[in-house]
Amino acid sequence: MKLDRTRIAIVERNQPELLDLSFLVLGEFFVPTTGLVLILAVPLAIMNYFLIEWMAAGFIEDLRIWRYLWTISLLVYVQAPFASVLATAYLAKVTFYEQPTFGALIRDVLSLGHRIVWTQLILRGVLLLIWMVLMVERDDSFSLAEGFLPCVCFGIFVWRSLRPYINEIVLLERSPIRAKSDQITIGKRSNRLHGPNAGELFGRGIVMVPVTFTLGLAILGLLWFIVATFTNDWGWGPVMVHVAAPATLWCLAIYMTVFRFLSYLDLRIRREGWEVELMMRAEATRMNERMDFGHG
DSSP, X not given: OOTTOOSSOOOOOOHHHHHHHHHHHHHHTHHHHHHHHHHHHHHHHHHHHHHHGGGGGGGOOHHHHHHHHHHHHHHHHHHHHHHTHHHHHHHHHHHTTOOOXXXXXXXXXXXXXXXXXXXXIIIXXXXXXXXXXXXXXXXXXXXXXXXXXXXXXXXXXXHHHHSOOHHHHHHTSOOOSSOOTTOOXXXXXXXXXXXXXXXXXXXXXXXXXXXXXXXXXXXXXXXXXXXXXXXXXXXXXXXXXXXXXXXXXXXXXXXXXXXXXXXXXHHHHHHHOHHHHHHHHHHHHHHHHHHHHHHO
16 A cells, blocks of 8 residues: 555545545446445345335325435435445545455455444444334324434434544544554544534535535436336336435435545545655655565
């Protein structure tokens, strides 16, 4: 690994530049990034379908369809960072011109599996939201558990806006859950990275709401046009509700995986002088290699 040679220029960028660069990076690595997200997204999408399919069964009323779409949106929003762990690990490798094999990437992520389960499935509320959806009564009336779903998701939104880079801390920096000797734990590293920048990060999270909403409408409109063209039906039937709508949400998740990764790099560059650290580490590596060669 050449730490001073990266595919993405290590320079400061503002949010519009990061949004634009995310499209370019996604275009460059579209197939592997999408494929790695889908490895976890497809099982989650199937599970979501069986969890709430009953909400839109029969398509009797528009209200029931909107109820289904609202709930599937909440589920995918909470699950998306967990589904992105493989793609995040891949982007970290290719940034430094590594070419990881699929098997090596899977083994690397699995070696950190307990940290991912703790930070994403438990602390970030994935299992909690799934359990709450399971508690929703299967009838036409809204239950108390269903009323709490948006409240829980809003809390997750605030927490994730203030501390968005947990995947990167776990997968790139490989911080442990508990400290051994002088190791920096996930909690301490998160506080150091996110704490001083909480206001800026929350502001960026707020800005991304209309951005992702607009992008989602564009993707959904395109899928609606394609489905209507082939079926000659501009209504919202099973294909639009059960396939196109979730597909739109997962497309947004793929884009946000790239955007979050680039935003993490940008934060480290602006606040921690990461480009200087990389150059120093690269030079130290070269010096060690020369010394080893001389001793040999």
